[in-house]
Amino acid sequence: MNDEEFLAEQFEAHRTHLRAVAYRMLGSLSEADDAVQDAWLRAGRAGTDDVENLGGWLTTIVARVSMDMLRSRTTRREDPLDVHVPDPVISSAEGLDPEQEVLLADSVGLALLVVLETLPPAERLAFVLHDLFAVPFEDIAAIVDRSPAATRQLASRARRRVQGAAPAPDADLSRQREVVDAFLTAARGGDFDALVAVLDPDVLMRADIGAGSGTGEVSRLIRGARDVAQQAVTFAAYAPYARPALINGAPGIVTVPDGQLFSVMGFTVAHGKVTEINLLADPDRLAELEWEPLGD
Template sequence: MLGSVAEADDALQEAWLRASAAGTEGVANLGGWLTTVVSRVCLNTLRTRRTRREDLFDEPPGSLVPERAAGGDGARDPEEEALLADSVGVALLVVLDRLSPAERLAFVLHDMFAVPFDDIGPMLERTPASARQLASRARRRVKGAETPPGRDPVRRRQVVDAFLSATRGGDFEALVGLLHPDVVLRADAAVVPTPEPVVVLGAHTVARGAMAAVGRARFTGPVRIDGAIGLAMARHGRLAVALAFTIVEGLITEIDVVAEPERLRALDLAVPEGR
């Protein structure tokens, strides 16, 4: 619901305090009552969550490009956050983060936990029919637009998955093998950060830059960006960086690294098929 283990812990603790204060004697359906309490706590958290872009990484954004990498061993990041990203899927987390709090609650409770709309409606102070519409609208956004014609989504997914696997594993040679010798990486100013966007040329140079982002790769997953498979980097379920790829004959020829908030908001993100 929240995309963050830490926030989930806080929500559960607050729900426990409320339950302890109110008492549960006479509650006929304790599970349903607790589900309602926790859901409302999560709803309040989503409504009050700061909208500004947060610095969610130990290392500064410059680690995405070579010769600007900085230290940071990721000690602030609990292993549970990485496990959450893998189990739920980074794409789903970042798409959920774009929904309204009411849409998110309706979709998650119904589609992921099979809570009936008759129970969801009162949590949102809406009718069950209205809750159903919220979940349906969220479902369409999660699914996204159709893949543009003329692309080979299976092959593209294989290449992007291999890029992520090689980055996570620190396999420099495998990365070089996926990149066209004249590959071009463009990173906007917010990625580095610098006053101007950065352009990196050549397979070996781009691969060295990817090696500097091994820690972040734990919080990265495939996502559809404007209909084509790409990668999203997120911490606590909030999109920080997106990577769009141009792939020709099985090799990556261009990588566009996006971190500017305005550009991120303009991207059409969706969960890849098969998730």
């Protein structure tokens, strides 16, 4: 086996891990795939003669590529007034497949990804690599062009923002599912009071509708139980097409009229109440998602 064949074999062995790193960095599955492909090209050009830890080396390459992609994102993604829900990972309500388990290790829910998107690229990289993948600060420092001490401060600032903004979900998935099912039952029946009862008083709904939805709706943030419940009542027309699913490993809902993915709703359930809902209904983005048809 020559060097090129060895690198190709090792890269494939690490591909799922590298995609997981890129997904946490970018919040986009398609961009994560692009970052992994770019990392493969860079690794091939660089060669592995002086590499002692191939897995760690590949991780730093895909992280560097991802940070470059973050810095060059379009104005739309950089607009702080725009509502953006990261790409969800959709799986059957029965459980994740092995590749999804790797992709979503460390409970990478939509709520966490939303917070990560508010971080500057260097902070996001320091937090993702150190806190989620245990990469030493000395290795991260070379990527962000800072000292190890300064890199540690980047991760510390990011950690404080994540802990202060990302709601911590209940640990019991079955209890989470009960709450989400109660939400769906109330929405199907147009039961406003039942919806309010299952929502935290300060619940936040983030609705990413997209410009191509054709519904006349706009992407927006909705705060408070009564306002979110009112929005959910309008969902009743689509409720017959709703199916339970796991969204980034947590109980959620997909709506699938005529076999087409119409919307994805990820829920954060804390203390037995829905504290956050992330809705993606952008048809252009939904068309690009990987998912398998779910049963009733």
